[in-house]
Amino acid sequence: MPHAGPWLGYLALASAIIAAAILLHFLVRKPALDLRTKLMLLLGLGVFPTITAATSTVAGMEATTHRKFCGSCHTMDDHFGNATDPDAQSLAARHSRNPFFGDESCYVCHADYGMFGYALTKMGGMKHVYYYYLGGYRGMSKEESRREVHIAKPYDNTNCRQCHTTTAHVWRTVPDHQAMQAQLAANKVSCASPGCHGYAHPFSKGPDGLGAHLAPSGRPAVEHAP
Amino acid sequence: MLERLRGQAIKRLQRHSVISLIRVACYVALVGLAVMAASILYPAPLPVIFAMSIGQVIGIVAFLCYLLSILMDVVRGTDHAADAPGPARQYREPNSKSDVSDSA
Numbered sequence: 001m002p003h004a005g006p007w008l009g010y011l012a013l014a015s016a017i018i019a020a021a022i023l024l025h026f027l028v029r030k031p032a033l034d035l036r037t038k039l040m041l042l043l044g045l046g047v048f049p050t051i052t053a054a055t056s057t058v059a060g061m062e063a064t065t066h067r068k069f070c071g072s073c074h075t076m077d078d079h080f081g082n083a084t085d086p087d088a089q090s091l092a093a094r095h096s097r098n099p100f101f102g103d104e105s106c107y108v109c110h111a112d113y114g115m116f117g118y119a120l121t122k123m124g125g126m127k128h129v130y131y132y133y134l135g136g137y138r139g140m141s142k143e144e145s146r147r148e149v150h151i152a153k154p155y156d157n158t159n160c161r162q163c164h165t166t167t168a169h170v171w172r173t174v175p176d177h178q179a180m181q182a183q184l185a186a187n188k189v190s191c192a193s194p195g196c197h198g199y200a201h202p203f204s205k206g207p208d209g210l211g212a213h214l215a216p217s218g219r220p221a222v223e224h225a226p
Numbered sequence: 227m228l229e230r231l232r233g234q235a236i237k238r239l240q241r242h243s244v245i246s247l248i249r250v251a252c253y254v255a256l257v258g259l260a261v262m263a264a265s266i267l268y269p270a271p272l273p274v275i276f277a278m279s280i281g282q283v284i285g286i287v288a289f290l291c292y293l294l295s296i297l298m299d300v301v302r303g304t305d306h307a308a309d310a311p312g313p314a315r316q317y318r319e320p321n322s323k324s325d326v327s328d329s330a
Contacts, residue, residue: 009266012263012266013263013266016262016263019255020256020259023252024256026249027252027253033248033299041248041251041252041292042292044255045252045255045288045289046289046292049258049259049262049289050285052259052262052263052285053262053281056262056263056265056266056277056278056281057282059266059269060265060266060277060278063265063269064274066269069269069270069274072270073271126275129271129272129275133272
């Protein structure tokens, strides 16, 4: 989980401003192209833009982990609203109130924690952008998006187990946990299923909040629309 | 055919001065910097994606323009003003018009 802080953004802006000042000075004042000017241009066209590119990339990557970023598309309004509702009791809302998740609760729960997890998570995010701008999600009403937009693949219990290790004594003493330990480890049963801890975003699971419903096509709407 | 295309490319390159190429690099770099700065000020999906892809490509193009201008400057030599069009004197034809006007 990146935690570069806001100083990286300030550094990116500062280096961009310095580079722009050097370039504007050259364009407006038109100094002679001597060695000094060439070195200044090397700073303005090479060194400072490189610093800006590197720091803005890291700051941008960090921005993509914030809940506000995820909620910036209208199809996520309900998820964002529920997660930030202080009275809501859904899994998403309760976890979002946990300081460890903080402003990055969407990312902490939905990130891929495998070896190439960071890159895979970002690739998944690019798919979301594609679906939103080119896949028709942008033109959907909230009702349509609730009906048509669903998680791309079944939620992996591994993500829950990043914190809930399933090795603590309290966890092991729950009879249901003991009975289904193998199924939970194999992702055959989801921690966030109706019979267990409930859906993380129950409002998105039909009018009763209990399960997946049918798309207008008549088939379960469990995947992203092409 | 290839020789002709090569000759045309060199002539086209020679028509432009080092200064004008650096100016182009400056304008292109300013656009790239603006895109990257926008992603910091407005971290929404599109600005962030544009900054990480198009913004960085624009920045690289600007730097390549600068490197090309430095290369042109080195090739032309010290006896040639940076903002003068055409090749340096040492690379010109001995009976070219510019040499005639220079000697006049």
